[in-house]
Amino acid sequence: MSPPTPFPVIVCRGDDYRSASEGVGFIRDDAGEVHGALLLTLSGYAGMGGSDNAGAQWAKSYDEAVDAALQTSSKLVSTCARTSDLIAAGAHNHAVAEAGANGVEPPSAPKPGMDPCLAIRVPSAGGGGGPEPFGWSLIKSVSGLVWPNGHQDQLRAAKDVWYAAAESMGTATSRFPATVGLLENQRSAEIPAAVAACSETADNFLELETAFREIGDSCSEYAQHLDDAHHEILAELKQMLIETAAIEAGLAVLIPFTGGLSELGNGAVIARIGIYAARIGRIIDRLVVKVTAIVGRLGSIVTGKLKPLLTKLGEWLEKAKTKWWRSDSGGGLPELPPKPPAVKPKVNNTKLQNMLDDLYKGAENPARVGDGTTADAVRNEYRTLEPTEGRWHLQKAMETQRGLAKWLMDKSNTDPADRAVAIRELQNLMDALAGR
Numbered sequence: 001m002s003p004p005t006p007f008p009v010i011v012c013r014g015d016d017y018r019s020a021s022e023g024v025g026f027i028r029d030d031a032g033e034v035h036g037a038l039l040l041t042l043s044g045y046a047g048m049g050g051s052d053n054a055g056a057q058w059a060k061s062y063d064e065a066v067d068a069a070l071q072t073s074s075k076l077v078s079t080c081a082r083t084s085d086l087i088a089a090g091a092h093n094h095a096v097a098e099a100g101a102n103g104v105e106p107p108s109a110p111k112p113g114m115d116p117c118l119a120i121r122v123p124s125a126g127g128g129g130g131p132e133p134f135g136w137s138l139i140k141s142v143s144g145l146v147w148p149n150g151h152q153d154q155l156r157a158a159k160d161v162w163y164a165a166a167e168s169m170g171t172a173t174s175r176f177p178a179t180v181g182l183l184e185n186q187r188s189a190e191i192p193a194a195v196a197a198c199s200e201t202a203d204n205f206l207e208l209e210t211a212f213r214e215i216g217d218s219c220s221e222y223a224q225h226l227d228d229a230h231h232e233i234l235a236e237l238k239q240m241l242i243e244t245a246a247i248e249a250g251l252a253v254l255i256p257f258t259g260g261l262s263e264l265g266n267g268a269v270i271a272r273i274g275i276y277a278a279r280i281g282r283i284i285d286r287l288v289v290k291v292t293a294i295v296g297r298l299g300s301i302v303t304g305k306l307k308p309l310l311t312k313l314g315e316w317l318e319k320a321k322t323k324w325w326r327s328d329s330g331g332g333l334p335e336l337p338p339k340p341p342a343v344k345p346k347v348n349n350t351k352l353q354n355m356l357d358d359l360y361k362g363a364e365n366p367a368r369v370g371d372g373t374t375a376d377a378v379r380n381e382y383r384t385l386e387p388t389e390g391r392w393h394l395q396k397a398m399e400t401q402r403g404l405a406k407w408l409m410d411k412s413n414t415d416p417a418d419r420a421v422a423i424r425e426l427q428n429l430m431d432a433l434a435g436r
Contacts (some may be wrong), residue, residue, distance in 0.1 A: 016182040017091035020121045021084050023179035024198065025113060026081035030172035031205070035073045036217075036328065037221075038165040039119055045158050047128020049222070050150035054284065054291045058150075058222050059126030061295040065215050068306035070120040072170075075313040076201065077116050082320045083197050087183070090190050093433070106395070135237045135342055138244075142270060143277035146231055148287060155223035156427050162216030166209040176202035189430030197316075206308060212299050218294050224306065229287040235282050240276040244269050245411045327401065342371035347418045347427075355403055359425060362389070375432035394433075401429045 049059030088110040099106040129149040132140075136147050176198055183195050344360035347353050363372035369388050370376025379392040387393075406428040408419060 002268055003415075011145075013031050013185055016185045017094065018088070018139060019184040020179050021087035021091060021110075021196075023175045023182065024084040027173055027179075028077055028084060028113070029173050031073070031080060031169060031317075032118060034165060034168045034172050035070070035077060035118050035170070038073075038161070039070065041161050042122040042158075045125065045154050045161070046123035046156035047126065048151045048226045049125040049128065049156060049218075050148060051127050051129050052146040052148045052284075054148055054287045055128075055150045055346075056289045057288065057295060058218075059124060060152035061298040062125050062215070062218060065211075065218070065298045065302050065306070067120065068302045068310065069208065069211055069215060071121070072211070072310050072386050073315070074116070074118040074120050075310060076204055076208060077118060077316070078317060079112050079201055079204075079313055081115050082317060083194075083201065085110075086197075086261050087194055090188070090194065093394060093398050094188065096188060096398060113300040133234060133237060135241050138240070139237070139277045139280060142273045143281060145277060145281055147286065148226055148284065150222065150226050152223040152226050155219045155226070159220040160221070161224075162212045166216075169205060169209050169212070173202060173205045176205075189433055204313070207305060209307060210326055211301050214297070218298050218351060219245060221294050222291065225287055227292045229283055232283045236276050236279050236283070240273060244272055304318050308354070337370075338368055339371040341368065342373045342376075347419045347421050348415050349407075349413070349418050352411075352418055352422055355400055355407070356421070356425065359400060359429075365389075373428075378429075378432040382412045397429050397433055399432065401426060405430070 049055040049062065092107065096106040127348050128151065130151060132149075134145045139145055140147075180195055180202075183191055185200065189378050341363040342360055344356055344363060347356065359374045360372065361374075362368050362377065365372055367389075369380045374393050374397050377388040378397045379387045381393060404422050408422050408426070411419065
């Protein structure tokens, strides 16, 4: 005689299951605090990039990266909130089925956690300014050049802020491995999806932490380029002032003898300033080229990492709404359209046939939802977030799922055809309960 066909085994350890939900909830809270602290701190760095051409170019790209990073951070916190709710719902479903099997009062449904809806706006890093060095007014009057007026001290401090936020976010999300371990301690149809959601969210947080550090690097890189440019420009200004002072001193000796030479002397001074303005202009041009490279890297962070992640998180959150039957969203997807009626299998075992009769009770209903089975009723409830034909089928599905599993364990040597039917029906229920 061939060995019995294997079938899925359901193992639910309620305390661990609920602890997994609480663990993701703690991550939600801690990551939300990191997000809020980062937002508050960045508000103190408005205008650090400056208002000159290079500073405005850097600040525009930096602002876009900050906006994308904070949106991603907010979405990840919301993802944790929704994941915690879904895990809590899974634990509750098993608890309800267990209570039904034991003939006791089922536990009350868990309340959905609050979606944090975090703020994501901070002041621009552009538009600020600072004092001009002595002698710059001469350059400005001749050439119209703008002093590169970013704040290196603030830029370097901003790097430390981003790095600290990345480290704090890593600490906030360090519970993920333990949470996944608690989930892997269960055996049920919905567990692989829950494990995958937690693991993917942990990976997404790692991507965000990397982006935080890269944004911080852009601050310190620009600060260094500003330092270098300032050093070169100040050296040119010093030399210009020495030379123009010497010209004016020499001309002052000749003024008593040839008054007309003073105008000629002013022209010589202006010409000399123009030479230095051209040199300083080239220094500023080199600064702009260096900033352009930073801008390109910031753009890659946004378009290559944060924007795709934002899109993925948004799609997941929309799908997750339809899986939380107590959602406050006001409804899910449209009702499952009618299908051809499901054909109820015939088996030899009376107990199994009774379970099948119950599962296929709605198949002959002309107004059936889906194919009329309990499995399709559950799928419909996940979609619409409303009862099917006036009542919830989730508890019935869980109880029948456990009943089929027990029947298979008790009837390991029964008719193979009956066992094959039971396994197929059990798998269909498990798929429905897992949202498939």
